[in-house]
Amino acid sequence: MDRYELNGQSAYVLVVPDERGRTASYTLNLGSAAYADVYRPTVGSRTMQVQRVALQGGQLALQVSETPVFVLTGTTAPPPAPTPTPAPVPVACSATGTxxxxxxxxxxxxxxxxxxxxxxxxxxxxxxxxxxxxxxxxxxxxxxxxxxxxxxxxxxxxxxxxxxxxxxxxxxxxxxxxxxxxxxxxxxxxxxxxxxxxxxxxxxxxxxxxxxxxxxxxxxxxxxxxxxxxxxxxxxxxxxxxxxxxxxxxxxxxxxxxxxxxxxxxxQDLVASAAPTETVTLSAAPNPLTTQTTVRFKVDVAGPAVLTLHDMQGRMVRQLFSGPAAAGVDQQAVLQAAELPSGVYSIRLQTASKLIHYRVLIAR
CATH class of the missing domain: 2.60.120.1560 (Jelly Rolls)
Structure with missing residues (x-):
């Protein structure tokens, strides 16, 4: 179990780390917390399932496995359970001929x-x-x-x-x-x-x-x-x-x-018109890489983000991420490069108001 704290609020991560398929029962003592929000990752989804649990004496009993469980606490009477933000419904296409x-x-x-x-x-x-x-x-x-x-x-x-x-x-x-x-x-x-x-x-x-x-x-x-x-x-x-x-x-x-x-x-217009105070970061490590690298990015304005990899001729090689990006949250995607030729590539991050580039070298 790991505990993190920011501005007086605690977050807990619980996992069975030995990768042998084991599960374990664990009781988390959350002190004076009145409730806890339990987040569980969902396979194939960018959002997590959320369950709000009212606590008695600050005790939270959990079944823990190799999949991490994330717990956030609250000290006041529990408000209504959070409603996960629904994924945007794709617009159906109807070709009109022009x-x-x-x-x-x-x-x-x-x-x-x-x-x-x-x-x-x-x-x-x-x-x-x-x-x-x-x-x-x-x-x-x-x-x-x-x-x-x-x-x-x-x-x-x-x-x-x-x-x-x-x-x-x-x-x-x-x-x-x-x-x-x-x-x-x-x-x-x-x-x-x-x-x-x-x-x-x-x-x-x-x-x-x-x-x-x-x-x-x-x-x-x-x-x-x-x-x-x-x-x-x-x-x-x-x-x-x-x-x-x-x-x-x-x-x-x-x-x-x-x-x-x-x-x-x-x-190009988006880059020129981006607000001077806007901060968008993009990095990858390791760089140079041989088989894979982890791409990390963060935006300070919530909105859509698209992360793509391009060769030096400007052609898109693959899309690494597409979806909503929360403000101030470190997000990451893994670039698998084992099948790509050696050379210099450009990782591009495009938000609603900015486009930035980051070069990586695949070297073997």
């Missing part, structure tokens, strides 16, 4: 960073498949965004093709604020030329049938030919390139005029 395209005219430059996404677009249109018109003009930026409706549960692979600069972003849910970049264009390609560069292809990404996922493609055109298209491969091996309208529905902006909400800004 996806939104936004265009910013007279946008100089040749990179995605030159697209003025914080300003209102010059024009908007609806595409009936995930492909923009070819040879439309020069010196413009565009964003194609909406929702994907996966027809099957399983691993999907994505590709982006275009001329001349482009990036593909995907959220683990239907929230734009949690999107991560999954592939990009290192250079121009031909129309629907999916395999010119390795970075055009994403890592396999698990999606669930019937759930709605936010997707966004950014496209920057300077001069010459121009086009953009996105494809995917279904878990059954079927290739759809470009993705048809039967899998898509358009994003509907929540405001008009300047795109000032979190749902309308890119990850």
């Amino acid at each position: 996806i939104l395209r936004e265009e910013w005219a007279n946008a100089k430059g040749r990179t995605v960073a030159d697209i003025p996404t914080l300003k209102a677009p010059t024009s908007t249109s609806q595409l009936t498949l995930f492909e923009t018109p070819s040879n439309k003009g020069d010196n413009y930026g565009a964003r194609v965004r909406g929702y994907l409706c996966p027809p099957l549960t399983g691993a999907y692979t994505f590709w982006i093709a275009g001329d001349e600069a482009g990036e593909l972003w995907l959220s683990p849910d239907d929230a734009p604020a949690t999107k991560v970049r999954i592939s990009l264009l290192p250079g121009r390609t031909g129309v629907r030329e999916w395999t010119k560069y390795a970075a055009q292809q994403s890592a396999p990404i698990n999606l669930v049938q019937g759930r709605r996922y936010y997707i966004e493609a950014l496209h920057k055109e300077a001069t010459g030919a121009d086009h953009l298209a996105v494809a995917w491969q279904l878990p059954n091996g079927t290739m759809e390139g470009p993705i048809p309208g039967s899998r898509l529905s358009p994003y509907v902006p929540t405001t008009t005029g300047t795109a000032s909400t979190a749902a309308a800004v890119t990850a």
